[in-house]
């Protein structure tokens with residue numbers, strides 16, 4: 001891990017780690033990152049090898065998720081795409097960031113997020129979790145629903161970047177040109 005790329009001493013306190021599965025990255029996540037850049041000097045998008053939810057199997061490998069995220073954020077030099085294994089607080093401790101950033105879509109997210117933020121703070125009192133409300137355009141978008149809609153042949157363009165919509169189609173072996181619309185139109 002390169003300490004220098006993740007937030008040096010001068011930017012301490014102005015670096016946020018935005019952790020998640022990002023399986024795949026959606027415009028909801030991208031919106032959070034872009035808004036966070038108005039507040040923080042640097043945002044580290046930290047892609048988890050494993051999540052707290054053991055039942056959750058990822059569709060994309062960590063390498064694929066990193067590759068896609070790097071492509072999506074290549075025009076934003078203050079966004080660092082990285083991955084982590086094990087405890088999030090240990091990873092954040094290595095970056096010099098003090099803030100864990102998470103997006104909140106609805107009250108249904110709150111219990112899980114409150115639990116996770118409280119656990120992380122009990123593990124490291126020097127870290128705080130900050131929440132940003134997902135913008136109204138994306139509050140219904142989740143990686144899980146994107147995968148489900150895409151697996152069933154629905155269109156996810158407009159909810160994820162085109163390069164990710166394309167990768168989803170490849171995963172689910174859907175035709176790349178003519179969209180199939182099953183049960184979901186917009």
Ligand code: PNS
Pocket residue numbers: 019020021022048050051052053086087088089115116119120
């Ligand atoms: O996008 P997700 O799946 O909601 O992200 C959850 C994530 C990856 C942030 C969370 O599962 C996590 O931090 N996993 C690392 C393991 C860890 O630190 N667990 C203790 C927190 S309760």
